[in-house]
Amino acid sequence: MTSVTEKLETFNETAWKGFKGSDWKKEINTRSFIQQNYTEYRGDDSFLQPAAPSTDKLWTKLQELFEVQHQQNGVYDMDNNIPATLTSHGPGYLIKEEEKIVGLQTDVPLKQAFMPFGGIRMANSALTSNGYEADPEMTKIFTEWRKTHNQGVFDAYTDEMRLARKNKIITGLPDAYGRGRIIGDYRRVALYGIDYLMEQKKKDHDLTGNKVMTDDVIRLREEIAEQYRALNDLKKMAASYGFDISRPAENAQEAIQWLYFGYLGAIKSQNGAAMSIGRISAFLDIYIQRDLENGVITEFEAQELIDHLIMKLRMVKFARTPEYNQLFSGYPIWATLSIAGMGIDGRSLVTKNDFRILHTLINMGPSPEPNLTVLYSSRLPEGFRTFAARIAKETSSIQFENDDLLRANWGSDDCAIACCVSATVMGKDMQFFGARANLAKAVLYAINGGVDEKTKMQVAPRFRPMTGDTLDFHEFMERYKDILDWLAELYVNTLNVIHYMHDKYAYEAIQLAFMDSHLRRTFATGIAGISHATDSIMAIKHGNVKVIRDEDGLAVDYVPQNEFPTYGNDNEEADAMANWILEYFMTQIKRQHTYRNSTPTTSLLTITSNVVYGKATGNTPDGRRAGKPLAPGANPSYRDGKFLGEKNGLLASLNSTARLNYRNALDGISNTQTINPNGLGKDDATRIANLRNVLDGYFDKGGYHLNVNVFTNELLLDAQAHPEKYPNLTIRVSGYAVKFRDLTPEQQADVISRTAHDRL
Template identity: 55%
Template structure:
């Protein structure tokens, strides 16, 4: 037993790696209120003032700096500080705050494009020699792509694919660094390597190579921490060390990789165990406990990656998805809320509102009432929290899972995810109407789809039959695409430090996605319940539609429309599952778009629901803007019908905006009503909710006068964003969304 474990209750966690058991044996559930919370310390104020000034400067300039003289790596940078005398938690991605990393392993052209956008040039030696001696993920993927995949990608049927950027959505169990120390983790990986025996064929050889790479990566993490004068070879001795150790584990991942989502995991309850031990021993005060948390969060607010203009169009606002999952219930019925759950949320008060880290509350109606009310209070004040339904995820993933990116659950250290962007199912419907021909390019993308050119009024049954065929084809091409991408990512851009903090026998999930759900639902509803006449050009392609009569619209708690959505996602999920996946991954599906709904809309022609060519799709599983006219609850009820378990098990994203006065006359009433809305929504089996409590006019004013709102934060599709970082086009789309005036 390590001396650093003195004072902890023993369990199986002492016999092998088992962080969950450590938490269950040692944490103290908290049912009290927020009255114990403390303001930030003077040290934190000084560090945050310097960091904040840099963030404001970055918003104006677009970027602060780039380390163009070297490439990404765990231990490739000198130590860097914000304010060395006052930093309690140390460590930056490079040698200076907000200085970005060059990662050419995903693709050198992407690096060059990103640097050009911001007026930088890559070191000439890297530019000359890297492509000579190192093949990239992007090159490998395009070597593997078929004509069918290239056609679907070019048309925008499949887009946002992680074939030109890091896939992300891998959550290392960074808590292991604090609990066990690097040396123990290396010894455990060496044991795993010794046990990888048998016939030396491709999969076993690959596993041995990967574990060997992981062992070296752990050594580099230790070396990186040593540059800051900190020894992480042994377990953390106190709360400050625990926060520092797990942060170094995370920092290694974001130095090595530029994944689209670099989630933090589920750390608040884990750290609370250390904080409570130190508080009881009189080693720290509550103010010092908050200082540790505040300074850890400052570091997470400074995570940055170098991105291309095309990437920013997909994922607006420079997000990093440093997602921290807070709260939830244990499988034993005991709340996992601790005082540290409050401390993490309190950083939004001490440090001000922020898009990152992506604070995510795992909601249950069984959570302590005081915590639920505090969450609602912070949501109303900051618009910075998202909520996900612990009651639908816990039966699938247990009580030690975390959210990757926006809505994707996985068991921490036990599962990893192959991120898969999304397919445009609104565009797919147009292919069903146009015989598989792209409505914008005029080229055939999907073969074998009968033409409907002799139809004056679209026949629902014929369109639906064609649509099913299109989805069958898209599912096959989509699976092929993902298998190629992740084969090549493992080969050319392997996340060694993050995978070193997983069990060697890791389970893999492959996360497919859809965009345009509400447009597809309303279009099918129009064809079924109204008269839809296609207006075709000389090539027979429907370029517009005349709609006679009304039709039920998704978002109004009308089963006629909502059931079409349930059938649609069920069909597509089932089609995906017909095709085998790389490394025996499990199929999952999400209704999630990030801000790419704007870009997807540009690539989608006029649809039968009344949306015009080029106009944005609705985000995630949201109803189309302005069509959910029966109030907030009716809109929420519709989204709650989209099935999570075994269908959209990668997540169902819903962004909910309501004006403050609609929630109540005073703060007490607003808090209670928001808690009631969340309880009611999630008890129906709904999965996810972004909450914005603000007026449309505030956003209009912020768009016109950005200097007045330097840190205005809003929730979009699965994440929060600094509003001023969005493009004008993305801002206008957010402003056009439904702001509910009544419950």
């Protein structure tokens, strides 16, 4: 009987014709295929082509649907009684005869699927909050017959976990939504075809377990079996659109379509907080370049294919609850697409396709999705660095990550970003996403003996509060370390519960089917409020902070009497304190047992939930007022009051952030900056050159991430007053891009209040 591997050989003449190398033909190794076949491009953007008529027609239609969606509170349509699976919906189209790349999450564009496996209460809340009825039969099935992730989590939570969650010392936990941040290596569909991938999973299943059936072996065998079935279902889904993805792709259009079907399977079956598509640019360029050289397509048609792929990624939508939208405003789904970067061999991975992908922001205008991410190094070709700086300046739609740090710390030149700032090696790693702990609130717990300043509940273990009229630095530091020790243990234990239940009741079978069966897992924690914690400690040390108490003796306000150094102003002492907090908390995290022996990491990232976290946090010793938003990510405090804020310009702020040690925050360090166009220069050429130089310098100094906004606050104020004038105004916030009009009024005000630098 002919094996799939033997059948695969027969496809070589067409599917792999002209491709170099042999090792990737003998085993699944997409990186090797890329390294041996991609064409580095060191030129400029002069080859790029305008939008095709089909692109214009499709984009016009989609814009009309987006407007209806906006008028209906972000919901075009919703399903309420078909649990979403790979095969739950028939094929759907935008304009079938115009689409070069096809496939929708449901059978109608922008229709949000019903996804109850994460939690029926959340699925029903998403429906009812948007005016749709919850289906009684579905509610009964997923309450009485089929347990969900959310129910499993709350069955296992301890009282202490529930209390900490309620008081928002740990926040945004993925216990009420899909965890996401898992990237399947969707390139494998195009390179090998589904049948070969299924054969390899069958081999992995047979080789897992050697007579001794321990719990981890049993679990892995079951998971691989689920992956195998998911691959078969994906074939059925693609067949409903008229495509046979059992075999490898034979040309550029098929390569893009096959790859997209892999990703489509993920977004059909999971609603994770981040559903990244990964690092696909150089891979697809190999197929495009072969077709260009053979006269199969033109450059105009190549751009058309990429435009249509990106348009599909702009259409991804999930049903969300109001509580979720408060945390992650503007309907982000993080279809993060990572481009560029350097190879370990010294070549850049820049291809013409990296230009094409950025050019979609010109052909179809700015857009939050996909979350376009440039893996940056000052060693990238100058033509690409200049083009990327230009697109960033013109659209405020892309983010930059330090590729030199990625290669050095992850040991690969095939990393992608799994959300906003979280790195993962394609096909080799998966992440357990863990939201974040509020270390600004932890400062207040240290002062008040573990009592929450907002609810007056005893949340942390009871200990003697600080009772003096002013805060003693040495006493505070001992208390703060005690709080961080307690918080790290509770936080990790809480996440262990969440990920155990997610694997059990909401397993990501199709995404993991495109990954190695034996994975490296990271256990991602997160930190909110790093700048306020830092500045508060600096105030306690240098500012002679006077304490104001309520009638119960609880410290509720703080008045610094003296000046004190603050993070974000290129002050070495303040920046060192930020690093101390990061390192100490991460050390405590590493001491805990982590689910499935995963490697602990942390991030400095808040998303737009810095507004929600700020509401739950009282006055802090640095002078920040109760209820005010926390500074996002690793950003310095806002300019607020006598002592807070960036005072020394953009470069000083970047210098402070660049001092943060990425080795202690391997889940990423988010930094969002806005600069007035005139602050970059008097004309476009100067502005582009200066922005490119800022990026070169920042990343050479060890900065990890940068969101770049180039606009004035006057523009945002006008957009706030007249949203109809700016339907596609896109801005970068902590870790993603968003249409400004889709932010809540509170979040719009928060963005406007942030520092907009008027000088370098």
